[in-house]
Each structure stands twice: as structure tokens, then as C-alpha cells.
Amino acid sequence: MNNDTNCDVGFTSDNIYETKCPLIYALEIIGKKWKLPIMWYLFENEFTRYNELKRKVKGITSMMLTKALKELEEHNLIVRIQYEAIPPKVEYALTERGKALLPALNELSKWGGEQLKLDRLKSSCE
Amino acid sequence: MNNDTNCDVGFTSDNIYETKCPLIYALEIIGKKWKLPIMWYLFENEFTRYNELKRKVKGITSMMLTKALKELEEHNLIVRIQYEAIPPKVEYALTERGKALLPALNELSKWGGEQLKLDRLKSSCE
């Protein structure tokens, strides 16, 4: 499993671009809170406006939404489309890079679903 | 993408077993720091002792190692094998459940590798 890529799993480097394990790197990008819920919604609804995201991603605040969107944009997983209008109108959409995550997320989701059942089973026996 | 499984992405529930998205659930289990490095090492070295893990997973402390191992064991991703001997001997190994993560991690790692290249490229142009 990618053991040939010098995978420094010790988090000792401050430079995210040095000696990074691609797996850890992926998790750092998408693993933070709200990232996946946002992307998930964009998977199903291309071109979504800021406030719609805020309404649909339950519980998120403006601050966290803004921050998450900015980070996703910096990694080129989403694009920000700003219309010069009053009142302001901004839409967000996934890039091809963002969509490329789908297969990996599906695999992980499949595993998570099985795990969820097993853990439920275990907890009900205790 | 699993939209049929009631996927409450709002993190509003305190009960981890209620209305959970399997994808988020998976990330909660394996996304924490040190989890993957430990599992990664166990992928490549079945039956590893506590202190060997501590040496090989660079930078980890006893406390974090113990905690991570305990959580992984609670989710049945690893097993703890204790030998009744002086001095103590304990080995850890992946379960089938733990090994079942491999395909998903490979997909994610593949994506992360591509992303890493793109991000490097981008940063070198700035």
C-alpha cells in the first residue's frame, strides 16, 4: 500500500509538502469538520449559493462555512463563481478534482456502513 | 452516493449510533491522529509489540499510542494479545475488519497522491 512513497507518518514536518503520506494528506484536506457535508451537497446540487449551503448543511455557522469553502477552493476542489450584482450572488460548484473524490468516498462509505452495523450490534450486547 | 441512508451531516446528534452518515462515521474512527500510521504499520507487520510500535511510529508518545490502540480495539479493528509472562509481552494485530479498510484506503491514497502533485505544482507557481 504505497509503501514505496516515503511515507513519514510521524507528522514531524511542518511543511505539508515535504515527506507527506498521500493518505494522510487526503485526510487533512477532507477530514475536517463540515468539509464532507458541504462537498456532499455539491455532489447532488451543482451551483449552490452561499445561503442555500448554510441552510442545507444543518448546524453550520457562517464562520465555519466560509472557512471550509475557502480551504476547499484553495485545494481546487470547488470553484467560487461571483456575479457582479446587487444584492451579491455567489455560487459554488465542485471541480473535476473534487468529483474525483467520489470513488474513494464510496469505498470508505461502504466500509463505514458495515462498521456501523457491527458496532451497533456490539453495543446492543453490552 | 448513499443518499438513501438517512445521512444527517449536521453533527447535531450526540449519540454516535443515531442518524449517522457512514462516511462521517468511518472518518471519526480512522481520521484521528496516529490511527492510520499505527494501522499502516500493522498492515505490514502482523503481531507487533507495544514498544516496537512506539519506536516505529515516529513521534508518538506512550499516552497517545495507548489511547489510539484502545480505541482501535473497541472498534474491533485490531486485537490485543497478552502473554502472561515476566516481563510483560503484548502484541497487536489487525482483525479482518481492520484489513477490510485496505481497499478504501488505497483509493483515498491514490487520490491524495494526485492531489499532492497538483498542490505542489500550484504552490510552485505562486
Place this chain on the structure above:
DNA sequence: CTGGATCCGTCATGATACTG
């Protein structure tokens, strides 16, 4: 409508020292 700024509590992480 689309954010930005600020304050603040909590929790994960880490350093250090200790134990059977």
C-alpha cells in the same frame, strides 16, 4: 446576500514523571 471580526469554552494533544 455574503461574508468578516472577536471573544471564549472545550477538547485533543503533548511533556513529564511514575508503576506493576
Place this chain on the structure above:
DNA sequence: CAGTATCATGACGGATCCAG
């Protein structure tokens, strides 16, 4: 050898208010 216990801290997340 395989952990525990205690304390410190700093990032993260949430609430609230402000702005163009």
C-alpha cells in the same frame, strides 16, 4: 515491558455582533 497519572497548552469550534 507495557502502560498510567497529572498538568499544561493550543488549536478548533461555536456564539454573537458587525459590514459592504
